[in-house]
Amino acid sequence: MATVRLSFSPAPVHVRTARLVGVAVARRAGVAEELLDEVRLAIGEACTRAVALHNQYRIPDLVMVEMSDSDSYMVRVIDRAPIEASIGLTKLPPDELADESLTDEALTTGVGFALLAGFVDDLQVRPVDEGAGTEVRMVWPVGRR
Template sequence: MATVELLFSALPEHVRTARLVAAAVARRAGVDEAVLDEVRLAVGEACSRAVGLHASNEIPTPVRVVLIEEEKKFSIEVGDDAPRAVAVEAVAGGAAGAAEEAGADGDDEMGLAVISGLVDDVEVTAGESGGVIRMSWPTTPASVVP
């Protein structure tokens, strides 16, 4: 199992770099070429969401992106350190009123909707110490060229 970990300052200009690194590692891991645009878009949304949460909560720690190549799948975890106990209810399908109380939720909810539309296997966890978006895609074995 190969792992690449990327830490970047929570600045919008670094999101593009995270997208490029994710696409390169996904390609190397064997993710289908037709899916690479979805990987780039999903990582961009997840990283933009994390950057926004860090900025709105004035959190100085970096955003974490972990790229994991497993035997039959490629996974990406995007983590932030923004505390949001109320946001967990909103992600889990809580009332719209709870979502409005959670802060910059409109963008947060939209970003999660976009990610869910792009990725079949996605899991979002959030709590008092931060949150993680886990996404994965199937891989195909690399063909051996003589």
């Protein structure tokens, strides 16, 4: 099993770096080529969510991304925001998406979760084991090498 761990300051500019690393490790792990766009999008969404939460709660701590492969390719994106922040993860129905009263933040959060749920078959969002924060855990199958 190989593990790659990346930590970054909670700034939007670094999300792209996390995506690039995540896809490079996925390719190396043997994730099917046709899934790599989905891997890229899902890692980006999870990191965007983490950065937004750190900024919302003025948390300077690093966002952590851990990629590992064994029987499958697993990516964990860990934030340090209060756990109640994760309750906002709800998918929005179509008639609410363009509703005038919906804030940009709520829309982006809802759409981001829809993308995560839509692109990742094996998705878990759960509290971290110690301290504040949530872990978004995503798993993709790997081919035999």
